[in-house]
Amino acid sequence: MNQHAYADDNIFARILRGEIPAHKVLESDDAIAIMDVMPQATGHTLVIPKAASRNLLDADPEILGPVMQTVQQIAKAVKTAFDADGVTVTQFNEPAAGQSVFHLHVHVIPRFEGVPLKPHTGEMEDDAVLKANAQRVRDALAAA
Structure with a gap:
């Protein structure tokens, strides 16, 4: 295992601050x-616990229940907001598993029949698109 101490200069810690x-x-x-700035599909949203944890392997078990409740809430909202056929929920632990930001986070990605996911690297989404998509999710949350 490539376990290291939590580093509070990661992008999600900086967003939280x-x-x-x-x-x-x-x-x-x-x-x-928050909206993922390099979405794999329209409406790709991230759920990030406020507690400092590198990933699932070192997270305080007390935060996992509330975080997963938020994941469920966001999954329902993005499915509604984007009229998706389904929702993919993913979470990566350590580089070998694909983790690239070392603060626990969960990807919630609306899915559409026959539409493959885009790679999670490359160009950042246009800020106006992210803003509009965030509003769609907030509207779906408010209507729930």
Whole structure:
């Protein structure tokens, strides 16, 4: 296992501290949900616990329940907001598994029949598109 100490200079820690802007769709005592800036599909949203944890392997078990409740809430909202056929929920632990930001986070991705996911690297999505998509998710949350 390639386990290292949590580093508080990661991008999600910086977003949580307000140092970097993000298109937030939900905030609770335990987590935030933001639009992914390099979405694999329209409406790709991230759920990020506020507690400092590198990944699932070192997370405080007490935060996992509330975080997963937020994941479920966001999954329902993005499915509704984008009229998706389904939702993929993924979470990566350590580089060998695909983790590239070392703060626990969960990807919630609306899925559409016959439409493959885009790679999670490359160009960032247009800010206006992210802003509009965030509003769609917030509207779906408000209507739930």
